[in-house]
Amino acid sequence: MSVFVISYYSLLLIGSSLAAYFNKRSIFILLFSLTMVSFVLGIIGGSGTLVMVATFAGLLALAGMVSYSFREALIMMAGPELAKELRTAPLTAAFGMFVIFTYAITGIFAPWIAPYGEAQIISAAFAPADENMLLGADQLGRDMFSRLVYGTRNSVGLALTATCLAFFMGAGAGMLAATKGGWFDQFMGRFADVIMSIPSLIFALLMLSIFGSSMPVIIVAVAIIYAPRVFRLTRAVAGNVVVMDYIEAAKLRGEGTGYLIRREILPNSMAPLVAEFGLEFCFVFLLVAGLSFLGLGIQPPTADWGSMVRENATLISFGDITPLIPAAAIALLTVAVNFVVDWMLFRSSGLKEH
Amino acid sequence: MGDILKLVGQRLGLGLVILLVISIIIFFMVELLPGDIAQAVLGQGATEENLAALRKEMGLDKPAPVRYLQWLSSAVFLDFGNSIVTGEQVSSVIGQRFMNTLFLAAYAAVISVPVAIALGILVALLRNSIFDRVANVLTLTSISSPEFFLGYILILYFAVKWDMFPAIASLSKDMSFGELLNRTFLPALTLVLVVVAHMMRMTRAAIINLLASPYIEMARLKGVPPLKVIVRHALPNAWAPIINVVALNLAYLITGVVLVEVVFVYPGIGQVLVDAVAKRDFPVVQACCLIFAATFILFNLAADVGAILTNPRLRHPK
Numbered sequence: 001m002s003v004f005v006i007s008y009y010s011l012l013l014i015g016s017s018l019a020a021y022f023n024k025r026s027i028f029i030l031l032f033s034l035t036m037v038s039f040v041l042g043i044i045g046g047s048g049t050l051v052m053v054a055t056f057a058g059l060l061a062l063a064g065m066v067s068y069s070f071r072e073a074l075i076m077m078a079g080p081e082l083a084k085e086l087r088t089a090p091l092t093a094a095f096g097m098f099v100i101f102t103y104a105i106t107g108i109f110a111p112w113i114a115p116y117g118e119a120q121i122i123s124a125a126f127a128p129a130d131e132n133m134l135l136g137a138d139q140l141g142r143d144m145f146s147r148l149v150y151g152t153r154n155s156v157g158l159a160l161t162a163t164c165l166a167f168f169m170g171a172g173a174g175m176l177a178a179t180k181g182g183w184f185d186q187f188m189g190r191f192a193d194v195i196m197s198i199p200s201l202i203f204a205l206l207m208l209s210i211f212g213s214s215m216p217v218i219i220v221a222v223a224i225i226y227a228p229r230v231f232r233l234t235r236a237v238a239g240n241v242v243v244m245d246y247i248e249a250a251k252l253r254g255e256g257t258g259y260l261i262r263r264e265i266l267p268n269s270m271a272p273l274v275a276e277f278g279l280e281f282c283f284v285f286l287l288v289a290g291l292s293f294l295g296l297g298i299q300p301p302t303a304d305w306g307s308m309v310r311e312n313a314t315l316i317s318f319g320d321i322t323p324l325i326p327a328a329a330i331a332l333l334t335v336a337v338n339f340v341v342d343w344m345l346f347r348s349s350g351l352k353e354h
Numbered sequence: 355m356g357d358i359l360k361l362v363g364q365r366l367g368l369g370l371v372i373l374l375v376i377s378i379i380i381f382f383m384v385e386l387l388p389g390d391i392a393q394a395v396l397g398q399g400a401t402e403e404n405l406a407a408l409r410k411e412m413g414l415d416k417p418a419p420v421r422y423l424q425w426l427s428s429a430v431f432l433d434f435g436n437s438i439v440t441g442e443q444v445s446s447v448i449g450q451r452f453m454n455t456l457f458l459a460a461y462a463a464v465i466s467v468p469v470a471i472a473l474g475i476l477v478a479l480l481r482n483s484i485f486d487r488v489a490n491v492l493t494l495t496s497i498s499s500p501e502f503f504l505g506y507i508l509i510l511y512f513a514v515k516w517d518m519f520p521a522i523a524s525l526s527k528d529m530s531f532g533e534l535l536n537r538t539f540l541p542a543l544t545l546v547l548v549v550v551a552h553m554m555r556m557t558r559a560a561i562i563n564l565l566a567s568p569y570i571e572m573a574r575l576k577g578v579p580p581l582k583v584i585v586r587h588a589l590p591n592a593w594a595p596i597i598n599v600v601a602l603n604l605a606y607l608i609t610g611v612v613l614v615e616v617v618f619v620y621p622g623i624g625q626v627l628v629d630a631v632a633k634r635d636f637p638v639v640q641a642c643c644l645i646f647a648a649t650f651i652l653f654n655l656a657a658d659v660g661a662i663l664t665n666p667r668l669r670h671p672k
Contacts, residue, residue, distance in 0.1 A: 199609035202646045209631040327503035334498035
């Protein structure tokens with residue numbers, strides 16, 4: 001029995017006794033089940049597994065605390081209306097917002113945060129981490145940490161631009177189809193059907209093979225692939241709005257299609273569209289990451305998470321986890337966005353029930 | 355019975371039309387190249403004679419619609435022309451590898467379908483419990499992770515640290531079936547992780563949707579035991595959504611295989627496609643895209659037809 005094992009268990013036991021004494025039932029169950037799980041795993045896997053369990057639980061607790069304080073900070077900063085909404089946010093959503101916020105800061109201030117340039121070669125290839133390089137060097141001797149920071153800007157920025165373009169095209173066409181109706185509606189619907197029946201990754205590969213892989217091509221290709229999904233949703237949502245009396249009134253007033261879309265339909269179909277934006281962003285982000293993992297995304301020397309994984313994958317066969325960090329960064333952002341979207345969907349559906 | 359056949363026939367016809375439109379897109383997108391294929395292959399420095407020779411060899415001197423019809427009519431008999439880069443027959447390059455890909459996808463499907471449906475039903479029954487919440491977070495994480503992330507994590511633990519399965523899925527002809535399963539276990543497991551998460555969430559949603567319907571509540575109120583409610587009342591109506599979920603996810607499996615094949619250096623059709631895209635080997639790209647799209651449409655059709663067969667309500671559209 002090492003000091004770690006004894007102190008870990010005593011901490012857990014003291015915590016659960018305190019929770020039981022103060023009648024905090026949920027905390028007690030949480031701590032007690034954690035004790036049980038560590039007990040079983042500790043017997044099976046020895047103290048190494050126990051350290052893993054403890055680290056995992058600690059990280060989870062830390063994430064919970066960070067998201068709690070982030071939510072409180074947001075509530076304090078926001079106006080009264082927004083603060084009321086934020087109070088209903090579950091911890092997962094707060095965690096998601098915190099992650100998105102962190103990524104945004106990292107992306108915007110990348111040149112000030114990163115110690116070296118993204119293409120700057122500073123040491124030997126695959127040099128291990130030291131006090132200069134937080135995560136060691138990559139296959140050309142560039143600082144991994146700096147490339148990770150710049151990658152936030154490049155990868156997320158690319159996905160965000162593509163999603164915006166897809167939304168612009170899809171939502172625009174959807175609302176136009178809903179207001180115009182007739183053959184335009186039919187044609188766009190069938191067109192969207194055809195594009196959606198080609199698997200997205202395959203379609204992206206086809207377009208990249210023809211037009212070569214450069215930033216604008218990737219953005220346009222991804223936007224074309226995902227615009228039909230946005231079109232479908234917008235068409236459905238706007239279709240419900242178009243039949244309302246106030247649209248009829250606006251038409252009788254003699255308003256044009258542009259006015260109808262901008263001032264009447266768009267504001268009334270905003271909530272589901274915002275949630276859809278988050279979901280689409282996740283899909284686009286994963287697709288772009290996949291493409292750059294295949295070496296067909298953003299071209300070197302620009303730092304990009306997908307290609308960073310591929311370039312340093314050899315390190316994995318030596319048991320080194322550094323190549324997994326960019327991949328984990330991709331997963332973390334996607335999970336975070338999903339958490340926030342979940343909350344938004346729940347909120348918009350909950351409001352309908354009242 | 356006759357109206358079912360008619361409906362199924364209509365769906366098949368629709369699928370055929372969509373496939374035809376997709377083949378047109380795949381073929382004519384290559385025509386959008388600045389210059390033409392010969393120019394793209396030989397580069398800017400090519401002489402006029404070389405260009406003319408290559409154009410004649412590839413039949414580029416004929417108008418595009420004629421070439422499309424030729425390409426399509428030979429593609430029906432699985433002849434996709436010759437590769438630009440190696441000059442080999444595309445079908446001979448793809449054939450065996452397509453079988454490998456199908457094997458991998460089938461391997462993953464055999465594991466994931468029963469597991470996902472069982473877990474999905476379980477989670478739906480235990481909804482809003484702590485088990486459901488944990489499963490929700492886990493499946494969400496699995497869906498949100500890129501396939502290569504899951505793949506490399508599995509390599510790191512199962513191949514490098516614990517040395518249980520090989521990291522690289524190289525195949526040879528004289529392998530026993532057990533050996534084959536062992537070699538391809540990690541790529542299959544990666545696919546399983548992603549697909550199970552998708553399927554579980556969709557099954558859960560379908561079952562919960564069903565359990566909220568009035569006739570289930572009626573059965574509960576009249577005192578039918580919970581298990582019997584599920585087996586006798588819920589399950590017959592749940593088949594339609596479950597078949598739908600399975601078919602849609604198998605369709606996903608076919609495309610998700612591309613990234614996994616690259617991670618594990620698995621000799622499948624996805625690898626061929628990625629290589630061909632990098633080398634701009636258009637006949638191979640076109641053939642792979644057509645095959646992937648056809649499989650995708652086939653599974654979506656299967657989902658449609660399965661839904662029609664198991665749900666009589668769909669046979670009488672209002």
